[in-house]
Amino acid sequence: MSLEQPAPPPLLERNASSVIANQDRPRPKSQDAPRRVEYEQVENLQPDDSNTRPRSAPHHQDDQPHNEGPDNAGLRRSRTTELKEKFTAQKQKLTAKTKPAGGYDSTPLPDAPQGYTVKFIFHKATNLPVADMHTHSADPFILATLTADVPRRHQEEPLLTHRTPTARRTTEPVWENEWVVANLPASGFTLKCRLYDEDWPDHDDRLGNVTIHIPHLDENWEGLGPDGQIFEVRKRSGSKRAYLFKAISNALTKGSSLTPLLHLSMEVVGKSDPPHAQMYTVGPTCYVKHFSPMIGRLTGIKVNKDESADANPHKDGHGLKKYDFQANELQLAGPVPEKLYHRFVEFRPIIGLMFKSHGIRGHILNKVLHKQHKRIYNYDSSTEYDSFKACSEEAALQFLKMAHFDEGGRIFTYVLTLDGLMRFTETGQEFGIDLLSKHTLHSDVATYIACSGEFFIRRLERADGSDELDPPEATHPSQNLSGGPPNESPPRKPNNYQLIIDNDSGTYRPDKSTLPELKKFLEKNFPGLGIVTMHWENKHLQELKKKQREIKKKEGGGIRMVLNRSPSNSSFSSDDESRLSDLVRSPDDEDAAPVRTKKERAFDVLGDPRLLKEYLPRRHDGKGDDKGEDVAIEGGDSGVAGLGGGAPEADGHGEKGKGKEKEKAVGGTPTPATAG
Numbered sequence: 001m002s003l004e005q006p007a008p009p010p011l012l013e014r015n016a017s018s019v020i021a022n023q024d025r026p027r028p029k030s031q032d033a034p035r036r037v038e039y040e041q042v043e044n045l046q047p048d049d050s051n052t053r054p055r056s057a058p059h060h061q062d063d064q065p066h067n068e069g070p071d072n073a074g075l076r077r078s079r080t081t082e083l084k085e086k087f088t089a090q091k092q093k094l095t096a097k098t099k100p101a102g103g104y105d106s107t108p109l110p111d112a113p114q115g116y117t118v119k120f121i122f123h124k125a126t127n128l129p130v131a132d133m134h135t136h137s138a139d140p141f142i143l144a145t146l147t148a149d150v151p152r153r154h155q156e157e158p159l160l161t162h163r164t165p166t167a168r169r170t171t172e173p174v175w176e177n178e179w180v181v182a183n184l185p186a187s188g189f190t191l192k193c194r195l196y197d198e199d200w201p202d203h204d205d206r207l208g209n210v211t212i213h214i215p216h217l218d219e220n221w222e223g224l225g226p227d228g229q230i231f232e233v234r235k236r237s238g239s240k241r242a243y244l245f246k247a248i249s250n251a252l253t254k255g256s257s258l259t260p261l262l263h264l265s266m267e268v269v270g271k272s273d274p275p276h277a278q279m280y281t282v283g284p285t286c287y288v289k290h291f292s293p294m295i296g297r298l299t300g301i302k303v304n305k306d307e308s309a310d311a312n313p314h315k316d317g318h319g320l321k322k323y324d325f326q327a328n329e330l331q332l333a334g335p336v337p338e339k340l341y342h343r344f345v346e347f348r349p350i351i352g353l354m355f356k357s358h359g360i361r362g363h364i365l366n367k368v369l370h371k372q373h374k375r376i377y378n379y380d381s382s383t384e385y386d387s388f389k390a391c392s393e394e395a396a397l398q399f400l401k402m403a404h405f406d407e408g409g410r411i412f413t414y415v416l417t418l419d420g421l422m423r424f425t426e427t428g429q430e431f432g433i434d435l436l437s438k439h440t441l442h443s444d445v446a447t448y449i450a451c452s453g454e455f456f457i458r459r460l461e462r463a464d465g466s467d468e469l470d471p472p473e474a475t476h477p478s479q480n481l482s483g484g485p486p487n488e489s490p491p492r493k494p495n496n497y498q499l500i501i502d503n504d505s506g507t508y509r510p511d512k513s514t515l516p517e518l519k520k521f522l523e524k525n526f527p528g529l530g531i532v533t534m535h536w537e538n539k540h541l542q543e544l545k546k547k548q549r550e551i552k553k554k555e556g557g558g559i560r561m562v563l564n565r566s567p568s569n570s571s572f573s574s575d576d577e578s579r580l581s582d583l584v585r586s587p588d589d590e591d592a593a594p595v596r597t598k599k600e601r602a603f604d605v606l607g608d609p610r611l612l613k614e615y616l617p618r619r620h621d622g623k624g625d626d627k628g629e630d631v632a633i634e635g636g637d638s639g640v641a642g643l644g645g646g647a648p649e650a651d652g653h654g655e656k657g658k659g660k661e662k663e664k665a666v667g668g669t670p671t672p673a674t675a676g
Contacts, residue, residue, distance in 0.1 A: 102345030104511035105448070109338050110151035112277035115183035116217050120144070120191065121176065121265040122164050123228060128171040128260045129246035131197035131205045131239060137169040138242075139198040140207060141379075142262075146181060148189035150279050153341070156447035160279055160419060165385045166198045180282040182272040182334070188214040193262060195233060197242070200380040205242060208233035210262050221268050228265030235259065280334035281419050285525075286387040287398055290327040290377050327376045327425045328402045332525045333390040334420040337517040340450035341418070342508040344440075350608075354440075355447055366445055373444040376425070396494035396526035405490035406459040406497065409477050409551030414501075415442040416450040416518075427454065439507040451510045451518050453536065455501035456548050459484050465495035465530045467519075469540065477551040478544070494528035500544065504536035 122142050131138040142164045160181065167173030191214075195207040210231045235243055235258070243258070250256040346352040353362025354369070388394045403424075404410060414424035423442045439452045460466055461473040461481055474481055475498070484490045491497075499522065503510035515533035522531045534541045601611075 102343045102347075103509040104514065105153070105341050105343050107153045107341070109153060109275050109277040112151055112183075113186065114274075114276050115150070115185050115272045115279075116219070116221075117180065117182045117269040117272045117282060118184050118189075118217070119265075119267050119269050120162075120179045120181070121228065122179070122193070123176060123263040123265060124172070124174040125195065125233070125263070126172050126261045127257060128173070128195070128207055129238070129242040130171060130249075131199070131207065131242045132169075133245070135169055138171050138207070139166050139168055140170070140173045141166040141196055141198055142175070142177075143194045143196060144179065145192045145194075146184075146189060146279070147192075148185055148279060149187045150183065150185055151277050154343075154448060156343075157418060158446050158448070160281070162281070166379060166383070168381065178284055180269065180284070181279060182282050183276055183279045184217055184272075186217050188216050190214075191266075193264070194237075195260070195262070197239070198379055200378055205239040206237055207242065208235050208238040208260060210234065210264075212264070214266070217268065219268060219271065223267035224265055228263055231262050231264065233260040233262055275335065275338060278335050278338070280336065281331060281421075282334060283390055284331075284387045285333050285390040285395060286331050286385065287402065288329040289384040289402065290329070290379065291382045292325045292327070292376070292378060325376075325425070326402075328423065329377065330399060330402065330422040330424075332395075332420040332422055332521075336416070336418055336420050336450045337514075337521055339514050339517045340416070340510075340521070341448065342451065342510050342514075343448050344446075344507055345509050347506075355445055369440055369445045373441050376441060377423070391525055391527060393494055393528050396529045397492065399526055400457065400490075400494065400497060400529070403455075403457050405485065406457045406476050407485040407490065409456075409548040409554075411454055411456045411545060411548050413439065413442065413452075413454050415439050415452045417443070417446065418448060418450050420450075424455070439505045443507075449508055451503065451514065452505035452508050453501065453503040453510060454505075454545075455499060456545070458498050458500065459490070460496055460498055460530070463491070463493055463496045465528050466498060467530045467532055469532055469534070471498075478547045494526065495530070498530035498532060499526070500532050500534065500541070502534045502536050502538075502541060 122144070125140060125142075128138055128140055130136055131140075144162045144164075146160045146162075162179045164175045164177040167175060191212045193210045193212075195209065197205040197207055199205055210233055212231065247258060250258055344351065344355050346355075350361060350365070353359045354365040355362075357363050357366040388398050403412060410426050412424045413427040414422060416422050425442070439449075443449050443452070458478065459476040459481060460471060461475065464471075464473075466473070476484060482488070484496075501518070501522070503512060503515060512535040515535065519531050519533045522529075
């Protein structure tokens with residue numbers, strides 16, 4: 001018995017039913033875009049001859065019906081979209097290479113409840129051990145670190161720290177030093193006080209530490225009482241040599257104690273102003289001037305012989321000066337604007353390793369840069385400290401003194417930290433200055449800072465504190481003006497001057513959109529002083545800097561030198577002095593290349609191992625080594641060989657290849673650019 005087979009349904013019905021069945025069935029991964037387009041167009045198919053053709057049969061271009069046009073258009077759009085996505089991804093990869101991670105960070109401050117402003121007073125310490133055997137005394141100071149449960153934008157942000165002045169030659173130091181901090185949370189804080197003996201040029205000796213934990217804060221918190229509180233210093237972390245000597249001396253004295261004591265006070269001043277997620281130093285606003293005569297000799301930098309000469313440099317008619325490299329720190333009143341927030345630019349992989357202290361090379365370079373920062377910002381008996389009234393003309397005048405007013409066509413490199421500490425030194429084309437002025441050194445290898453760049457001072461013809469780039473009046477040093485340098489003492493009013501400050505830093509690349517915030521911050525801290533902020537690419541700015549350098553050549557010569565003896569001026573032999581003269585380059589000889597010391601070349605190789613072959617001694621005509629290749633200062637700690645050390649850094653701002661203009665032949669070999 002035969003069964004009749006039912007007639008197959010029309011092709012259109014089969015296609016429609018298969019589409020409906022496939023709607024609930026997961027599509028295989030191999031299904032391509034054209035097949036999906038074909039499913040979407042099924043409902044538009046007409047039951048004509050073109051639709052009765054088997055699906056596997058190829059469609060010839062000539063007999064393709066007109067109604068398949070949308071299929072091809074959809075297919076073309078799909079392929080175009082795919083190509084655009086690939087092109088965009090490739091473009092992003094290229095952009096990541098030309099614009100590496102770092103620079104301006106737009107991460108907003110996290111939300112936080114209102115905090116409290118607390119004043120700390122470091123009164124004194126007693127019964128400290130003798131750390132300097134030759135003086136039977138010590139030079140103690142406190143380095144305080146404050147931590148609290150305040151949310152931060154990034155964990156790499158530096159901690160809040162404070163250093164007291166150094167008390168000289170005493171084991172019973174009295175500081176009476178204040179530190180006012182805003183936005184400490186109600187959940188309390190931890191204050192760690194490390195006591196040190198200042199011992200330049202050697203390492204500072206630890207004398208112990210005191211850690212104080214406060215579990216809760218409110219407006220009614222009584223602090224540590226009206227007279228403060230005395231804490232025992234933990235000796236375990238102190239110098240074993242110092243405490244051994246103290247134990248021996250105490251054995252000869254009955255009833256004497258081996259434990260030092262630290263006297264502190266704390267009190268709540270009130271509730272803090274926003275932003276509440278930003279712990280910052282309110283005061284005191286103060287300055288520190290660090291001196292290094294030896295670096296001044298190497299770099300050819302001369303300053304007035306003392307503070308009174310800063311105010312009246314031409315009073316005696318001789319312009320008496322001394323070789324002295326001056327590094328400046330100025331604690332300004334916070335908070336720093338939220339938008340001033342920049343991360344180091346990871347221009348090369350070694351830069352990231354150096355800042356994060358990862359890997360052998362990165363760890364070595366990080367340690368070297370920390371050491372060179374301490375060498376530039378060294379503390380010794382010549383270091384000057386003082387405070388000034390916050391946000392006042394006194395503050396602006398102190399800044400002008402440290403920048404030597406409009407004298408000598410000076411240009412400075414600066415870094416502004418997240419806590420409002422401004423560090424700056426003079427920069428220029430002389431030997432070593434470009435190395436010394438690296439923003440990496442000024443920031444102490446900090447991952448995040450507020451801003452960095454360069455600045456210079458110019459004097460206005462009228463005392464109007466103009467903030468115009470092209471004021472309708474003459475300015476010095478680009479034009480000759482009476483009533484000030486180079487022939488007379490500088491005026492003493494801040495509104496006689498203008499600060500031209502930019503964002504010229506290859507290390508952090510501050511964004512030009514943040515310059516208005518920088519201007520507001522400086523105008524608040526330096527009232528009366530005209531503030532002009534400029535982007536580093538501005539051609540007018542480059543012309544102004546060029547004029548500054550030309551003026552420096554004219555006004556910087558013919559000055560007598562005064563010897564300055566201090567612990568930072570390590571002793572020189574006559575042979576050392578002659579070698580220093582070989583290392584110093586004449587400011588007039590712009591084409592002359594500075595000589596790289598052995599230390600600097602070693603650091604260069606750490607940054608770029610390919611330079612090893614270039615730095616190896618060469619033989620000429622098979623007769624011995626090239627003796628001229630080895631001009632250097634022996635004895636690393638007594639000199640500044642390797643200041644900056646040729647450590648790798650982002651060369652310029654990337655897009656314009658600015659840093660490449662700074663490449664010079666050093667000792668017959670090319671070295672990496674040393675952009676600020």
